[in-house]
Amino acid sequence: xxxxxxxxxxxxxxxxxxxxxxxxxxxxxxxxxxxxxxxxxxxxxxxxxxxxxxxxxxxxxxxxxxxxxxxxxxxxxxxxxxxxxxxxxxxxxxxxxxxxxxxxxxxxxxxxxxxxxxxxxxxxxxxxxxxxxxxxxxxxxxxxxxxxxxxxxxxxxxxxxxxxxxxxxxxxxxxxxxxxxx
Amino acid sequence: xxxxxxxxxxxxxxxxxxxxxxxxxxxxxxxxxxxxxxxxxxxxxxxxxxxxxxxxxxxxxxxxxxxxxxxxxxxxxxxxxxxxxxxxxxxxxxxxxxxxxxxxxxxxxxxxxxxxxxxxxxxxxxxxxxxxxxxxxxxxxxxxxxxxxxxxxxxxxxxxxxxxxxxxxxxxxxxxxxxxxxxxxxxxxxxxxxxxxxxxxxxxxxxxxxxxxxxxxxxxxxxxxxxxxxxxxxxxxxxxxxxxxxxxxxxxxxxxxxxxxx
Numbered sequence: 001x002x003x004x005x006x007x008x009x010x011x012x013x014x015x016x017x018x019x020x021x022x023x024x025x026x027x028x029x030x031x032x033x034x035x036x037x038x039x040x041x042x043x044x045x046x047x048x049x050x051x052x053x054x055x056x057x058x059x060x061x062x063x064x065x066x067x068x069x070x071x072x073x074x075x076x077x078x079x080x081x082x083x084x085x086x087x088x089x090x091x092x093x094x095x096x097x098x099x100x101x102x103x104x105x106x107x108x109x110x111x112x113x114x115x116x117x118x119x120x121x122x123x124x125x126x127x128x129x130x131x132x133x134x135x136x137x138x139x140x141x142x143x144x145x146x147x148x149x150x151x152x153x154x155x156x157x158x159x160x161x162x163x164x165x166x167x168x169x170x171x172x173x174x175x176x177x178x179x180x181x182x
Numbered sequence: 183x184x185x186x187x188x189x190x191x192x193x194x195x196x197x198x199x200x201x202x203x204x205x206x207x208x209x210x211x212x213x214x215x216x217x218x219x220x221x222x223x224x225x226x227x228x229x230x231x232x233x234x235x236x237x238x239x240x241x242x243x244x245x246x247x248x249x250x251x252x253x254x255x256x257x258x259x260x261x262x263x264x265x266x267x268x269x270x271x272x273x274x275x276x277x278x279x280x281x282x283x284x285x286x287x288x289x290x291x292x293x294x295x296x297x298x299x300x301x302x303x304x305x306x307x308x309x310x311x312x313x314x315x316x317x318x319x320x321x322x323x324x325x326x327x328x329x330x331x332x333x334x335x336x337x338x339x340x341x342x343x344x345x346x347x348x349x350x351x352x353x354x355x356x357x358x359x360x361x362x363x364x365x366x367x368x369x370x371x372x373x374x375x376x377x378x379x380x381x382x383x384x385x386x387x388x389x390x391x392x393x394x395x396x397x398x399x400x401x402x403x404x405x406x407x408x409x410x411x412x413x414x415x416x417x418x419x420x421x422x423x424x425x426x427x428x429x430x431x432x433x434x435x436x437x438x439x440x441x442x443x444x
Binding site (some may be wrong): 024025028125135137141143 | 223226227230231263264265266295296299303308375376378379380424425
């Protein structure tokens with residue numbers, strides 16, 4: 001019996017140690033963003049809220065409208081409170097063209113609620129670091145288009161990377177579950 | 183009017199130390215130009231334009247990187263954020279700021295892409311892009327592009343195929359190539375700026391439709407010059423590494439843009 005208790009205690013310690021190992025937080029990258037309203041902010045602009053984060057660029061005709069629809073579809077799976085607490089952060093690959101004005105126009109054209117959704121740009125070195133941390137491959141093509149992977153990531157309130165999905169077009173349940181969890 | 187030539191000479195003499203300081207022999211200019219890469223810039227272009235750049239002549243050494251960790255405590259082993267480097271980061275050093283005498287001059291390895299990137303930025307430089315690296319590495323001692331030379335290619339392949347390698351040689355110890363750049367082959371793998379975006383998946387070996395839902399734009403790039411195995415291995419290695427990964431055989435060097443004023 002004593003052995004069993006010791007074993008359980010050992011397990012418990014093991015667990016608590018595992019729980020205390022520092023989570024990988026995207027906010028360990030201290031990057032400067034410029035938002036669609038021209039304000040400057042840091043990458044952790046939505047610290048304290050769960051965040052759906054991904055990267056895109058305004059000149060992309062093929063999948064970027066689909067990214068926005070996919071984000072909406074994930075959002076629609078949450079209840080009113082969950083939606084209220086959720087923030088969405090879209091960071092551009094293309095700081096040269098996606099100026100605050102261009103991002104604001106895009107937000108209007110796509111009927112984006114900028115009280116909870118944020119469109120942002122960052123300088124090209126920051127774009128590389130953020131893309132690397134989010135494991136989003138991208139490459140500027142000679143014709144000016146940007147070839148990029150579509151990866152949507154759920155961040156916890158401290159920036160912890162909770163879930164990732166490459167699914168476009170419909171809500172990936174892994175993202176929804178990560179957003180619903182505590 | 184008579185004073186002009188001597189004034190010019192004095193002026194030139196005064197500039198010499200400044201020029202020497204600016205380059206320090208650490209890097210060399212490379213003109214770039216049109217280049218046939220194994221990884222073309224897009225599916226529709228055969229050649230890639232590489233803008234003029236400067237490239238370090240040697241890999242960054244442990245002692246170079248130690249100076250960086252002393253000046254930047256956030257990049258010391260034990261302090262670095264787990265997002266930016268895995269648990270093997272600089273594990274071969276005797277302490278978080280000291281590599282130890284035996285390996286001081288050797289190329290630094292066990293560094294993540296984020297760390298390599300931060301080091302170059304601290305120097306006002308950056309990592310070279312894949313195309314910049316590949317262009318410099320295409321040169322033999324005598325020619326700027328020796329890739330068609332079977333004997334040269336064989337020599338390079340020999341390194342990649344010898345699995346059990348001893349201790350790393352000192353950084354900069356290998357002979358300079360056509361551009362004066364060393365260590366490009368036979369020493370270590372190297373991080374490049376766009377390492378995370380090599381975009382080579384198994385699918386690119388077939389010429390099927392790009393995965394339009396995963397990739398916006400042209401989709402996965404396809405590989406050219408399939409006989410160039412050594413480059414294929416590099417690309418495969420880089421593609422398999424996440425930006426926080428470290429490896430005992432992965433080092434780096436830095437590059438800078440050449441501005442019009444230069």
